[in-house]
Structure formats: C-alpha cells, structure tokens
Amino acid sequence: MKIGILTGGGDCPGLNAVISSVARRSWDHGHELLGFTYGWRGVIEDDTIPLTRDNVRGIMREGGTILRSSGENPAHGGDRPKRVMETIERHGVDALVVIGGEGTMKGALTMHREHGLPVVGVPKTIDNDLPGTELTVGFDSALAIATEALDRLATTAESHDRVMVCEVMGRTAGWLAMYAGIAGGADVILLPEMAMTVEEASDIITRRHGQGRDSSLIVVGEGYNLHSSTGLFEGHEIEHELDAYGYPRLGGVSHHVARAVEQITGFETRVTILGHVQRGGPPTARDRALASRFGFLAADLVHEGNFGQLAAQVGRDVMAVPLEQTEGDARVIPEDVFEFVRSFMG
Ligand code: F6P
DSSP: EEEEEEEOOSSSSHHHHHHEEEEEEEETOEEEEESSSSTTTHEEEEEEOOEEEEEEEEOOOOOOTOOOOOOOOGGOOHHHHHHHHHHHHHHOEEEEEESSSSHHHHHHHHHHHHHHOOOOEEEEEOOOOTOOOOBTTTTHHHHHHHHHHHHHHHHHHHHHHEEEEEEOOOTTOHHHHHHHHHHOSSEEEEOTTTBBOOOOOHHHHHHHHHOOOOOEEEEEETTTOBBOSTTTTTTOOOOOOOOSSSSSSOOOHHHHHHHHHHHHHEEEEEEEGGGGGGGSOOOHHHHHHHHHHHHHHHHHHHHTTTOEEEEEEETEEEEEEEEEGGGGSOOOOGGGGGHHTTOOOO
C-alpha cells in the first residue's frame, strides 16, 4: 500500500513521534509512505515530501512537525474535496493517516463520509479537548511546561510579595489550566467552564494573605470569561479577532483578572501569558509513549483496511473508535469535577 500522512491544525510536541511510529509500523507491514505538507493544504495543493528511513530517523524527540502544518481543510468546501481526491488518485495513495485536532478531524470525516477517502485519525492538541478520546498527543508536554512556569513564578512571587496571574492556553477547555494549577500549587484556578467571579478569587487571595502568606498564584485558562458578582469588573470582555480559518484568537483575559484582583485586594499583581511556549520544544516521555501507541495502532488499522477510525485513549486502553465520535462540542471539564478543583484553591 501507499500510505499518505499529514499533520493539521496547531502544532504540538509529539507530532514527529506519531509520524515516526506510523512509519516504522507501516514499513514493517511492507508499505510505502508519502508525506503531505502543511496539513490538508498539501493534499489540496498536491505538495508532498517523501518519507524515508533517512528523514524519519531520530525525529521522535523533536518538537514541531517535519511535515509542517496549517488549518486549511477540505471541510471548508469549494473545490477542495475534489482536489483532495485528484491528488490522492494522482499519487496512487491507498489510505491517509490524519494527525490533528477537531478541525483536521472534521476534514477527515467529511472526506471519508462524503467522498469515500480511506482515512484513519490520530488525535493531537495541547487543549486535550477532542471528543472521542480522553488524551491527545501534546497535552502532557504543554502541561509540563505550564507547571514548570508556575514553579518559577512561585519563587519570584515570594521574593516580592506579589500575586502572579499566569494565563495558559486551552481554548474553551480548562484541562491545561486545571492540571497545571493543581500540579503547580496555584491558589486560584479560573477555568472557562466554571463561572468563578473575580471577587471570589480576590477573597481567596485576601484570606490567604490574612493567614500570613505574602504571595499568591492565579492560573487562568485563556477561554475564561470574566465574571464579577458586583458587576464592577464586567464589560471588560475582550473582542477576539478571528484567525484565517474563523477561530477566535484568544489571549489576554489575564490582564483583566489581574487589574480586578489588584484593585480589590490592594496587592501588587503581575501577568504572564505563556502563549506558544506551551507548544514548542521536545515532547515529554509520556507524549512520546502515547504518540508511539497511537501511531502503531493507526498503522495497523490502515493495514487491516479498517478506515473511518480514530486511535483513541479510552480509560486505560488505546483503541479504535469511530471517527464520528470526534464530532460535536469540545470535550470540556464536567461540572462534577468543579468541587475537586476548588479543594486545591486557597
Ligand atoms: O488549539 C491549540 C491552541 O494552541 C490553543 O490552545 C490556542 O488558543 C490556539 O491554538 C492558538 O492558535 P494559533 O497558533 O493560531 O495562534
């Protein structure tokens, strides 16, 4: 078989580890690989690179993606699906392994369902919000970076008696904020899913400092909407520009949180927005392991001709689930977890 492979959407550590794992297993099965560059764009525009033992060797530990990435997508319509099918035919590609998040999987599903393209998906995103899987490649690495950042912010906060507000990525899902906040010992964790007010957050800080603490850490998920019980701090919502693919460019809510907390508590406050630092650099061992398991399974699914599937983490198992499970709303933190998060605050 000739197997195409692409990485779409926002990059993350661990993509190269998936590529490497799919390649090794597919070669073991006697198949040939072809890389498409810049995600679906490479398939639409027929932009390929050969994947050989030479250019795949040693990439497991490297961040980014040797295939490059973009948000271009056949699900955006027009003549894109037709061009995808033409490229696939031109190269004699028998199956496509699609590594991506929600948008990229939407493309995979559209092409599979409506055009019969034989696809297998592998989930990645630092947001960990793809429905159908409990874990995505990249999340663990981003979490490690955010946690380390909090460890560093804690010591400088202590030296200056400051409140540090640290904003992490994650879009509408608070997984990164929640686990980084807990692991990094944050005193307040503001999640997009949880309507916690800045007054409540400030009360926690004031109480702590009343008990003899002189510094505090606040973690904010970038998708948090500022809530204010007094109404004093509302109307500070940010107008987010849309990116080229129609997604809001999040980032910046931490400035509003910091201003409100400083005004209410009177404590000196500073802001750190971690941004794309969370997506760069080498993957953690855990992400390499997850990527390897997903890649191995994806290659086997292709070999067996079991298409329209996603390599997924379900409970303790890595298994195939129908790609349809990736449809629908982002996988966010359920309400019954809020009490758990609260128990770590203060
Ligand atoms: O979906 C991954 C993610 O890193 C989000 O956490 C973040 O909001 C977004 O992508 C940033 O996108 P871009 O790289 O286009 O700025």
